[in-house]
Amino acid sequence: MSKLTETEIAARLPAAKGWERHGDMLTRTWQFPSFRRAIEFVNNVSALAEKSGHYPEIHIQFRDVRLEISTHDVGGLTERDFSLISDLAAIPTDR
Numbered sequence: 364m365s366k367l368t369e370t371e372i373a374a375r376l377p378a379a380k381g382w383e384r385h386g387d388m389l390t391r392t393w394q395f396p397s398f399r400r401a402i403e404f405v406n407n408v409s410a411l412a413e414k415s416g417h418y419p420e421i422h423i424q425f426r427d428v429r430l431e432i433s434t435h436d437v438g439g440l441t442e443r444d445f446s447l448i449s450d451l452a453a454i455p456t457d458r
């Protein structure tokens with residue numbers, strides 16, 4: 364999978380609502396009502412990552428979960444990153 368160009372990234376960012384771009388990385392933080400809820404979310408993320416074979420960095424700090432997404436193999440952002448973000452939108456975060 365090849366690196367997306369700046370133009371291609373700019374075209375995909377509006378669909379990645381709530382995500383921030385930091386260079387070669389897309390990041391988003393959620394705060395859950397409890398540690399247990401945070402871990403449930405992480406478990407859902409891990410199942411999705413295994414299914415797609417694309418793995419976000421997962422940072423857990425009590426009730427806060429931050430995901431960082433990048434394609435390390437190519438040192439940039441690829442379609443796989445945006446595809447993972449769109450899959451992640453199906454995970455409930457408000458229960």
Ligand SMILES: C[C@H](O)[C@H](O)[C@H]1CNC2=NC(N)=NC(=O)C2=N1
Pocket residue numbers: 416417418419432433434435436437
């Ligand atoms: C061979 C295999 O597809 C690669 O090692 C994959 C696995 N999952 C990956 N996930 C992420 N986020 N970045 C990668 O570069 C990556 N590489």
